[in-house]
Amino acid sequence: FGGGSHEWLIDGGRGGRNLDARNNFFWGYTVNTPAMVLKMVGAGSQYGVVATDANGAYLDGSKTYKLTVDANVPAKDFWSMVVYDPQTRSELQTGQLLPSKNSKRNQDMVVNADGSIDLYFGPTAPQGKEANWIQTVPGKGWFACFRLYGPLEPWFDKTWQLNDIQPLG
Known part of the structure; x- marks a missing residue:
């Protein structure tokens, strides 16, 4: 899961959002839930x-x-x-x-x-x-x-x- 967070932030948001990782993830799963990255x-x-x-x-x-x-x-x-x-x-x-x-x-x-x-x-x-x-x-x-x-x-x-x-x- 790219970035390890459902927020898709780069460097805590200082670097913007990791749009490539987000798009790749949504293509495969079409959902976004924090539970998918929780330990x-x-x-x-x-x-x-x-x-x-x-x-x-x-x-x-x-x-x-x-x-x-x-x-x-x-x-x-x-x-x-x-x-x-x-x-x-x-x-x-x-x-x-x-x-x-x-x-x-x-x-x-x-x-x-x-x-x-x-x-x-x-x-x-x-x-x-x-x-x-x-x-x-x-x-x-x-x-x-x-x-x-x-x-x-x-x-x-x-x-x-x-x-x-x-x-x-």
């Missing part, structure tokens, strides 16, 4: 949004990507990853019922020996990775939102951070 450990939700891969390239629905979600996600309730259409801000329309995975609903996801989970994004599932796959659309860009429900202290103090999305192949 409420164990309550509410927090969001991380990504539109580029580890190399800085925009996410492409024709390509396959991998995201390793490290163990011990700091969410009291659960976490989710949802993919969206950058032109409509709606969930990406794919052959999957839901273009998402979450730690509560998707109990079939394969967990690595260290407790991490590898999520795969692409038009087709990598062989043997179907349980951890989120479908994308060839020829269409996408962005993803990682949500923590009941975010815990490691999210706020940044001792736990989401990894970059890695292109495969």
Whole structure:
């Protein structure tokens, strides 16, 4: 959340308003509430949004990507990853019922020996990775939102951070 405040002030207002950050936020959420930036450990939700891969390239629905979600996600309730259409801000329309995975609903996801989970994004599932796959659309860009429900202290103090999305192949 750019600036860490619903007021969008730069340097306490002495530098004006951060209009780019405000516009970027409103494009994605169309609401402005102080609660979205409050530190409420164990309550509410927090969001991380990504539109580029580890190399800085925009996410492409024709390509396959991998995201390793490290163990011990700091969410009291659960976490989710949802993919969206950058032109409509709606969930990406794919052959999957839901273009998402979450730690509560998707109990079939394969967990690595260290407790991490590898999520795969692409038009087709990598062989043997179907349980951890989120479908994308060839020829269409996408962005993803990682949500923590009941975010815990490691999210706020940044001792736990989401990894970059890695292109495969």
